[in-house]
Amino acid sequence: DAKTTQPPSMDCAEGRAANLPCNHSTISGNEYVYWYRQIHSQGPQYIIHGLKNNETNEMASLIITEDRKSSTLILPHATLRDTAVYYCIVRPNLYNQGGKLIFGQGTELSVKP
């Protein structure tokens, strides 16, 4: 699976958009970009995933660059409850160890009032 690089921490003001970057320069053609978050030792929570097109759901938007070497997760109106560690994960779209997810160190997002 491709390696990902994320900033260790970021701050965001409540109500503003949080833009979390992720570099995955070694991504291959069959690999998807997944985002999860973990709120203070709770179980990780799936947010969104995409292959090459931008994606949006009720939680967030995912913007993937045209060369697919980086992506940005956007939380459009961050709230205090969005304070969490956000993980960017790249994995192929095929069976692999029961869908094993390899979590890196992630970005610790702090949303401040």
Next chain:
Amino acid sequence: EAQVTQNPRYLITVTGKKLTVTCSQNMNHEYMSWYRQDPGLGLRQIYYSMNVEVTDKGDVPEGYKVSRKEKRNFPLILESPSPNQTSLYFCASNPTGWNEQFFGPGTRLTVL
């Protein structure tokens, strides 16, 4: 409500005393996994199961056993726990091998 449940949520035990952490999901998912999370090491997969009676080792299986006799349950068994198994454990399930995974709330285990 669709969910993955784990029990117990917290457990303090002593070295060598066998224990089982239960995991159950109500979403009829084929795939289930166990992860452990340790500071600085992230989440690491212990075991996974693709369906009933089908299990396989993940990245850190030593000292653990699992079973999958029913689709909904995937217990994690520590036959002889040791202090290096002190960790935060998560069970997860997903309908296929690559779709989004649903994680349980976690079990914090301390082995003295």
